[in-house]
Amino acid sequence: MARLALLSVSNKTGLIDLARSLVEEFDFDLISSGGTAQALKDAGLPVTKVADYTGSPEILGGRVKTLHPRIHGGILARRDVPQDITDLENNQIRPIDLVVVNLYPFEETIAKPGVTLSEAVEQIDIGGPAMLRASSKNFAHLTVLCDPAQYDEYLQELRRNNGKASLEFRQKAALKGFSHTASYDQAIAQALTCQFASYLTEAQQYTLSGTQLQSLRYGENPHQPAAWYQTDTTGWTTATKLQGKELSYNNLVDLEAARRIIAEFTDTPAATIIKHTNPCGTALGSSISEAYQKALNADAISAFGGIVALNRPIDAATARELTKTFLECVVAPACEAEAQEILAKKSNLRVLILPDLSSGSKEIIKAIAGGFLIQASDDIIADSSKWQVVTERQPTASELAELLFAWKVCKHLKSNAIVVTSDRATLGVGAGQMNRVGSVKIALEQAGEKAKGAILASDGFFPFDDSVRTAAAAGITAIVQPGGSLRDQDSIKAANELGLMMVLTGIRHFLH
Template identity: 80%
Template sequence: MARLALLSVSDKTGLVDFARSLVAEFGFDLISSGGTAQALKDAGLPVTKVADYTGSPEILGGRVKTLHPRIHGGILARRDVPQDVADLENNQIRPIDLVVVNLYPFESTIAQPDVTLPDAIEQIDIGGPAMLRAAAKNYAHLTVLCDPALYEAYLEELRQHDGNASLEFRQECAIKAFSHTSGYDQAIAFYLRGQGSEVRDQSLSQQYTLEGTQLQVLRYGENPHQEAAWYQSGAVASGWAAAKKLQGKELSYNNLVDLEAARRIIAEFTDTPAATIIKHTNPCGVALGNSLVEAYAKAFNADSTSAFGGIVALNQSIDAATATELTKTFLECVVAPGCEAEAQEILAAKSKLRILILPQLSAGPKETVKVIAGGFLVQAADDVVADTNKWQVVTQKQPTPEQFAELLFAWKVCKHVKSNAIVVTRDRTTAGVGAGQMNRVGSVQIALEQAGKKANGGFLASDGFFPFDDSVKTAAAAGISAIVQPGGSMRDQDSINAANDLGLVMVFTGIRHFLH
C-alpha cells in the first residue's frame, strides 16, 4: 500500500512542488483539508479531502476538520505494537507516514493595528497543534514537518535512505514541532493577558516562557571563545529583527547589545535633534542640537577619544551634512529612523560601517529578562517618563527654566548609565560620565575629572541618592551649579544643608534609575 501524507498548512510556500515530489518520486497518497486541498487540486495533483477520507464534513465554520479518529489514529499508531496495528485494521484506518502542518497566522493577525479580539480568537488553531503534537509524540514511526524550510531536507532524507527518513531526522523535526506549538501557545497567552484591565500586573504571571526563532548564528559572543546566536521573538519581526541594514558587515553580539543601549537612550528624546554615542553600553557622548549634525558633533566632541569605534544612534533621518561628519572617524554602527539618498551615497565610502534603519526607535520591550543559575529574572522595563511636576526643589536657591531643562536632560541620560551613575552636562551635552563604580563618590570624581573646566557652571545628575554630603561638596568645589538626584537618604538634610551653604540648586525626583 502506498504511504500516506497529511498536508494541512496555512503557509503554502513551496507546498505544490513538495507535494509533487512526494507523489512522483516516492508514491505517496495525499490527504488534505480546506484551502490546502484546493491548492493541490488546482495544481493537478491527486488529493483526497479530509472530509471524504473521514466521512465527516467540516463543521462549525471550519473549526472542526481534522479532529477525527481516522486522522489521529493514523498519526498515533505504533507500528510495533500489535494491538495498535489491529485497531487500525478493525477501524479501516490507514497509518499516516508524514504530517505536514503549519498553523493559522495568529501572530501576524494580532500585529495588525485594527485587529479585534474576535478576529484574533478565530486565528487560534486547534486541529493544527493537535496534529503536530500527536505526530511529534510518535516520531519513532513517522515524520512531522512544521516549516516549509524543512521540505527539501526531508526529500533528501528519503533519497539518501531508500525512501525513509532517519530516526535522527525525525527526532529533530519533532523537537521543532514541539517548539513551534509552545511558542504559538505563549503568543496566545501573552495576547489574551493584554486584553485584561490590569495588563502590567498580569504580564508577570506564574509561568513565563521564552521562545524564539534563530535569525543568525553570530561569529561569537562577548568573547571569541563564546558561541552565540540571535533569536527573534514572535512570528512577526519587530525591533532589531525588523531593522533594515543599508550597508556594512554582519552585526556582532556586542554590536546588538550596544545598539539596544543606544536605542534606549535616544528614545528619551523625540522633539529635538539628538545623538548618542555608546561604548560598552554606556554613553560617552549625548547631545541635543538645533540640527542633527550639530547634535552629533556635540556628542562626538564630548569624548572624542571614547567615541572611536563607537555605536551611534540618531533620532532623525540622516542627512548629507550628518553623513559627512559620520565618515570622519571609525565607527562600528549607526542607527537612525531613516537615511536620505544623498546621505547614503556619502556613507557608502565607509563600506564596512554598519548603517541600520529602525523607524520605530522608541518601541522597546515592556519587560527585561536576566538569566541566573537555575532560572531567570523578569522585570517591567524602566520606561517611566520623567514627570517634572513631581520633582521637588529642596534648596533655597531656585532653578531658572533654563537650568531646569538642563537638569531634565542630565537626568534622562543618567537613567541609562550603569550604576553607580553620575552624569555632568552643559549646553544639553554630556561633559563627564562616571559609570559602574563601586561607590558613588568614585563615580562623582570620574565624571568631574572627565568634565574638567566644563564642570564649572555645569549640572550633575545621580541615578541614586547621596548617602552623605561629601559628593555635594566635591561637586561644588568643581564648580557644579545644580544637582538632580532621587532623594530618599536618611541623611538627605545633610546634602541639602551643604547645597544651601555652597549656593547650589538641588532637585529631588522621587524616583531612582539603577541599571545593573
C-alpha cells in the same frame, strides 16, 4: 497503495512546489483542510478535503476541522504494533506518512497596533498543535514538517533514500515540531498573562523560547560560545543591515543599550554613542548632523570604536561626519541614498536600519545559579511636572529642559551614575563606580572647565552633602536627583547655601 500526506498550513510559502513533488515524484495522495485545500485545488493538484475524508464537516466557523479519529489515528498508529494496524483496518483509517503543518499567526497578530483580545484569541491554533505533537511523538513511523525551510531538505532526503526519510531526519524534524509548539504555547501564555494577571506577581511559571537567527562567532570573549535567538517579530529581528561585517555578541548588546537611550528622545534630533553599554556622548541638535557632532565632541576619545544610534534618517552631512571616526556600528530609522553611498566607503562599518527604535522588551531577564530573575523594563516616562523643587532658587524653563535631558541620559548609565550636561549635550559621565562620590569626580573631571554653568544628574540619592559641595565647587548650578535619603535635608541645605537649584524626581533609576 499510495502513501498519504496531510497538508494544513497557515503560511503557504513553498506549499505548491512541495505538493507537486509529493504527487508527481513520490506518488503521495494529499488530504488537506480549509484554505490549504483550496490553494492546492487552484494549482491543479489532486487533493481530498479533510471533511470528505473524515465524513465530518468543518464546524464552528472552522474551529473544528482535523480533530477526528481518522486523522489522529492515521498519525499516531504504530506500524509495528499489530493491534494498531487492526484498529486502522477496522475503522477504515489510512496511515499517514507525512504531516505538513504550521500554525495560525498568533505572534504576528498580537504585534499589530490596536489588536483586540478577541482577535488574538481567534489566532490561537488548536488542531495544528495537536497534529504537530501527535506526529512528532510518532516520529518512528512518519515525518512532520512545520517550517517551509524544511521542504526542500525533505525532498532531497527522499531523493537520496529511495523515497523514504531516514530515522535521523524524522527525529530531527520531530524535535523541531516539539520546539515549535513549545514556543507557540509560550507566546500565548505570556500574552494572556499580561492580559489577565500581573505576570511578575501572579504568574507561577515563566517560559522562554526562541528561534536561532544566527550563530555568533563568540560571546563577550573568544572562549565563550554564543548565538542570537528571536523570541518575536519585533525589535532587532526587523532590522536591515545595509553593509558591514556580521554582528557580534557585544555589538548586539551595545546596540540594544543605544536603542534604549535613543528611544527617550522623539521630538528633537538626537544621537548617542555607546561604549560597553554606557553612553560616552549623547546630545540633541537642530539637525541629526549637529546632534551627532555634539555627541562626538562630548568624548571623542571614548567614541573610537563606538556604537552610534540616531533617531532621524542618516543624511549626507551626517554620513560624512560618521566616516571621519572609526565606529563599529551605526543604527538609524532610515538612510538616504546619497548617505549610503558615502558610508559604503567604510566597508567594515556595520550600518543598520531599524524603523521602530522605540519597540523593546517589556521585561528584563537575568540568569542566576539554579534559575533566573525577571522584572519589568524600566520604561517609565519622565514627567518633570511631577518633580519637586526643594531649594530656594527655582528653575527657569531652559534649566528644566536641561535637567530633563540629563535625567533621561542618566537613567541608562550603569549605577552609580552621574551625568553633567549643558546645551542638551553630555559633558562628563561617571558610571559604574563603587561609590557615588567617585562617579561625581569622574564626571566633573571629564567636563573640566565646561562644568561651569552646567547641570548634574544622579541616578540615586546623595547620602551626604559632599557630592553637592564638590559639584558647586566645579561650577555646577543645578542638580536633579531622586531624593529619598534620610539626609536629604543636608544636601538641600548645602545647595541653598551655595546658590544651587535642586529638584527631586521621586524616581530612582539604578541599572546594574
